[in-house]
Amino acid sequence: MGRSGDLPRGLVDRYRATGADRPDDTGCPILHVDMDAFYASAEIRERPELVNRPVVVGGVGNRGVVSSANYIARGFGVRSAMPTAHARRLCPHAVFLPPTFELYQAVSAGVLAIFRDITPLVEPLSLDEAFLDVAGALRRLKATPAEIGARIRARVEAEHGITCSVGVGPTKFVAKLASGLAKPDGMLVVPRDQIQPFLHPLPVSALWGVGKATAERLAAIGLERVADVAATPLPRLRKAVGVAQAEHLYALALGQDSRSVIAETAEKSIGAEETFEVDHFDRILLARELLRLSERTAASLRAKNLAGRTVSIKVRYSDFTTISRSRTLPTATDVTQEIYRTAVRLLTEHAPPGAVRLIGVRMEQLGPSGRGQLAIDTPEHGWREADQAADKARGKFGTAAVRPASLLGQRPERAGVTEPKPERA
Numbered sequence: 001m002g003r004s005g006d007l008p009r010g011l012v013d014r015y016r017a018t019g020a021d022r023p024d025d026t027g028c029p030i031l032h033v034d035m036d037a038f039y040a041s042a043e044i045r046e047r048p049e050l051v052n053r054p055v056v057v058g059g060v061g062n063r064g065v066v067s068s069a070n071y072i073a074r075g076f077g078v079r080s081a082m083p084t085a086h087a088r089r090l091c092p093h094a095v096f097l098p099p100t101f102e103l104y105q106a107v108s109a110g111v112l113a114i115f116r117d118i119t120p121l122v123e124p125l126s127l128d129e130a131f132l133d134v135a136g137a138l139r140r141l142k143a144t145p146a147e148i149g150a151r152i153r154a155r156v157e158a159e160h161g162i163t164c165s166v167g168v169g170p171t172k173f174v175a176k177l178a179s180g181l182a183k184p185d186g187m188l189v190v191p192r193d194q195i196q197p198f199l200h201p202l203p204v205s206a207l208w209g210v211g212k213a214t215a216e217r218l219a220a221i222g223l224e225r226v227a228d229v230a231a232t233p234l235p236r237l238r239k240a241v242g243v244a245q246a247e248h249l250y251a252l253a254l255g256q257d258s259r260s261v262i263a264e265t266a267e268k269s270i271g272a273e274e275t276f277e278v279d280h281f282d283r284i285l286l287a288r289e290l291l292r293l294s295e296r297t298a299a300s301l302r303a304k305n306l307a308g309r310t311v312s313i314k315v316r317y318s319d320f321t322t323i324s325r326s327r328t329l330p331t332a333t334d335v336t337q338e339i340y341r342t343a344v345r346l347l348t349e350h351a352p353p354g355a356v357r358l359i360g361v362r363m364e365q366l367g368p369s370g371r372g373q374l375a376i377d378t379p380e381h382g383w384r385e386a387d388q389a390a391d392k393a394r395g396k397f398g399t400a401a402v403r404p405a406s407l408l409g410q411r412p413e414r415a416g417v418t419e420p421k422p423e424r425a
Contacts, residue, residue: 011201015178015194017146017168017187025146025168027192029135030261032167032175033115033152036184038128039068041162042107043097054094059084061277067099071184101272101296104128107160109303114155118148123261129179131172133261146189153187170195171257173208195255200227207252209245217241229253267306272296273360279318280356287344293361294340301363307332308363311342315351316358325350326364334369 015023035041039057044050054073058066064084076091084096108127115122118141121133134148141148149166156164163185167178170192178188178198190198204210204218206226221240223229229237230253237246251257272293280286290313301307312326325346333339343361 012178012181012188012198015188015190015198016182017150017189022146022187023189023194024191025144025189028145028168028170028175028189029133029138030169030172030175031132031134031145031149031152032169032172032179033130033132033149033156034165034167034176034179034183035111035128035156036163036165037068037070037074038107038162039099039104040070040073042103043100044070045107045161046100046103050095054078054091056084056087056091056094056096057099058087058096059275059277060096060098063275063277069094102299105300105303107162110160111156111164114152114159118152121261121263123263131175131261146187149187149189153185171255172259172261173252173257174198174255176208177202177206196230199253199255200225200230202226204229204249207249209248209252214241214245226253267304267366269362269364269366270297270300270304270306270308271312271360271362272300273314273358273362275316275358276356281353283347286347286356286359289359290343290347290361291336291340293359294343295336297361297363298334298336298339301334301366301369305369306366307334307369308367309333309365310363311339311346312362312364313343313346313351314358314360314362315347315356318355318357320357322358323351328365332365332367332369339363 017023040055043057044055052072054076055070056066056073056078057068058064058080062085066078066080066082066084066087068080069078069087073087073091073094076094078087078091078094087094088096104127112122112124112130115130115132119132119134119137121136123131125131134145137148138144143151145168149168153164153166156162165179165182165185166187167175167180167182167190168187169175169178169190174190174195178190182188199206202225203215204223204226205215207229210218217240218224218229221232221236223232223240229249232250234246234250237250240246241249274289274293309332310326310328312324314322314324316322327342327346329338329342339361
């Protein structure tokens, strides 16, 4: 689907919910909730003095990319996934900040708790967005889907100091598209009998799966609006974009989407990686970065009540040669020091010398935490207790409240961080 920020708002204004004035939401149990400029909003919450300034989050060096920009910065043309150097040219007076993933993970966990307080049918897509199926919650909450959407928006702002946009619709595709068109800080409700009138005036880039290349192929045969796709015979559409893609786009253009909200999606791996602004040979510095990344990875595991058995590292050299090495532990772990010690061993034993551009840590073979056997020599109060205490302190006093002593020094310059993925416009 094309960037929601690039789609025309005026075509859908009649679906916007304002106060108690909302379109008919009967038969619209699917909500898509998307945080507004999530990383930037979370940073501004921690630094209220930035509220009226353009703020860009991402890699701060010449190799970096933008992960998030607030709407003031977007007014100057700054977008996610844009090279930071380009963003600086567009908005030189912006405040450029490196990402603080521990902060985003903590806020995300709190927001997801709000969703799950409403319905167990929550399908997170990333740190900053999720689908909800509220059909089973309507009677219990004595509310309509749109009223539930309004309650979610109010709670997220009151409890976490950021805003979100909500799409309410009969299908996942329509709800997700509506939330994007509601941005920032709004809600769109698409009635069941208005799916095609809602979709058809929009450009083909609104359809899920249509990127620049597909849009160009469709334009070459005169298809520029969703209505054009819906009115095109399937054989002609298949010839333009292939059988599978044609049938997919044709169904969406008619408003057909049978996907349900899937509450439990097992994660296969969790990790973090860094791209340096300057290539590094120093193995002591690289080991210190592995500690930082192990800490972030372990915190993500604990936040999701997961543990992993396989530790892997990723090393990319200055010539873009990339290696991955892994080791499987006897029991699953979510402990920073256990992950770190294994990662350093992998670096020492299996990564050849050279100038390193990127380094990463990842945990695989994930399962519920607390099921692994404790080693015989595990101390009664060890690293796990230290991690848990640090989690509590960070939750109360901020992400920088507790750090390993070796990470208190100057950090190497970073170009950008590729995990988690940059948010959408």
